Amino acid sequence: MSRSLAIDHVTRHYDRGDFLALLQRSVAMPTESQEPARLPELQSYLQDFIEPLIAPMDFVSHVYPNPVAGNGPLLVASRIEAESLPTLLIYGHGDVVRGYDAQWRSGLSPWEVVVEGERWYGRGTADNKGQHLINLTALQQVIEARGGCLGFNVKLLLEMGEEAGSPGLRQFCMEHRDELSADVFIASDGPRLSAARPTVFLGSRGAFNFELRVDLRDGAHHSGNWGGLLRNPGIVLANAIASLVDGNGQVQVAGLKPAAMPESVRRALSTIELTPSSPGDPAIDPSWGEPGLTPVERVFAWNTLEVLAFKTGNTDAPISAIPASAIAHCQVRFVAGCDWRTFIAAIEAYLAEQGFPDVRVRQSPGEVLYASRLDPDNAWVRWAIDSLERTTGKPCALLPNLGGSLPNDIFADVLGLPTLWVPHSYPSCSQHAPNEHLLGSIVKEGLQIMAGLYWDLGESGQDVRGEHHENTGLLTVS
Known part of the structure; x- marks a missing residue:
């Protein structure tokens, strides 16, 4: 069996409607992690849907309770061919945001896949059921195409609380570090840069929320008299x-900005253009943000204060x-290399210098989303890009990194x-x-891309x- 025949294998699987049928079963399960009453559905998704799906691929799996009580469980599965x-490590999340059933367009339901031309509607089609099922389906098809031998080992981590902020995920990974040990992490979430362009991203910006508050006196006073x-x-x-x-969106506090932009990041972004992906997208304000940077660099390689x-x-x-009194809720989106733990002190010191002693600054409740990024020059990156371009042409x-945040x-x-x-997925997937949806064309191409990646991993992984270990390129802040 050759690489091209393996891709043909997964293409036929799509053309027969097998993937659509699988997605329909998945979407029918209302796995709303923001609803405490849905805990049984979160458990059922892993035990009654995922475990039977991966068992024929010779995975050994276990469903664990969340270390943070009251939250969705996690599944770890492994398929080991040889220790050498x-x-x-594959990751995904089977939980979804609330369905908001009544808000969907007539003829659509969050818990049923409805196909209208290229669009496959349903809650979780894009985030994240459709995406991790593409990866598992491609893996299954490559296993069959290669006669049951991949040429690499696979571990799978599925959580059921990402849409609730991934409670317990960090603690779980720390406690199960050995069980989850691997050489490379490949997962799917978020959108492509555009529907037509295959995309690889290497991390995400972090998100730090804080409050500014001014309390000057008790009660309001008549504006005419006072x-x-x-x-x-x-x-x-x-x-x-x-x-x-x-007034042009440029951050003035040096402590809230990255020291520099790595040259490898600048090179990677030099070929990227931001274009509207749907008629409803807002126009980009070209002069907003840090001067001297392109719009692409501002959203993917710099910090913003909102x-x-x-x-x-x-x-x-x-x-x-x-x-x-007055209060403002603010946010810093920050890239790898910035330490969010210094932000409050930097803001306080700057406001004091500017003559605002009455403005109190405090970190908002909730978890900070950390920033991380793999060096674009890393060997795994070059390998992945070559594989995607060979598959798609x-x-x-x-x-x-993404402009947004993930638990990367x-x-x-x-x-x-x-x-x-x-x-x-793509930027306008809702x-x-x-009315959340996938595009059938991206599903088909995604299956082909992942089949090619898995084939190439077995051939050259x-x-x-070895090349990665010679020159590790992780840039992280914790």
Whole structure:
């Protein structure tokens, strides 16, 4: 069996409708991790759907309770051919966001796959059931095509709480580090750069949320009697924010910006262009953000400070009064190489220098999403790009990291793995929204891409592993 015949094998699987039937069974399971009452469905997805799916591939699997009580379980499965062979770790999540049944367009349901032309509608089709099922299906087809021998070992980690912030995942991976040990991590989540362009990304930006608050007095005071006599907390806070980030979106606090952009990152982004992927996409503001950077560099290789919400007084029913307080909820999206633990001190010091002693700064509740990135010059990256381009005949988009955030640092830092993400969705998939969907063309190409990757891993994985160990290129912050 040759590489091309293996790809033909998985293509026929798609053309027969076998993958669509599998996806329909998966989507019918309402695995909403944000709903506590859905815990039985989260357990059932792993035990009654995934385990029977992977058992014929000779996986040995175990479903573990989440180390954080009340959250969805995790599955670890392994398929070991020989200890000397390279080992691949595959990751995915079987939980979904809330269905919002009533908000879907007429004729659609979150718990049923409805095909309309290229679009396959259903909750989880894009995030993440469709994506990890593409990978498992391609693996199954390559095993069959190669007569049951892959030429590498496989481990699988599926969680059921990613949409709730992956509670317990870090602790679980720390406790099961040996069980999850591998040579390379390949998974699928998030969108391609565009529907037509195969994409590989190597990590994600981090996300740090914080609050700015000004409390000047108890109660509001009439703006006619006291205007001009009392400081307005809304105005104080607005000016404080304007000192942190100027009117063109440039961050002014040195401690909130990366020291430099690695040359390998700059080279990787030089071939990337941002174009609208659907008619509803907003136009890019070309002069917004850090000067001297391209729009692509600003979103994939730099830090941004965003105001997510700002409140002073009663915004629903304003009255003629000077409010007593003001609050802003803000966020820093940051790249690898930045230590989020220094951000609060940097903001406090800067505001003090700018004359805003009354502005209090505190980290928002919830977990920080860490930044991590594999060096684009890493041997595994070159191998993956070559494989995708051989399969598709298209130039592959290489993103050093997503502009958004994923728990990539857990795999890169805690498990110490080179991380490759090969997404099978696209920017306008309505992920997390009503009418979520996959594109059939991307499903078909995704199956072919993954079949090619798995074939190539069996053929050249040992050589790539050796080259990687000679020059490890992980850049992480924990």
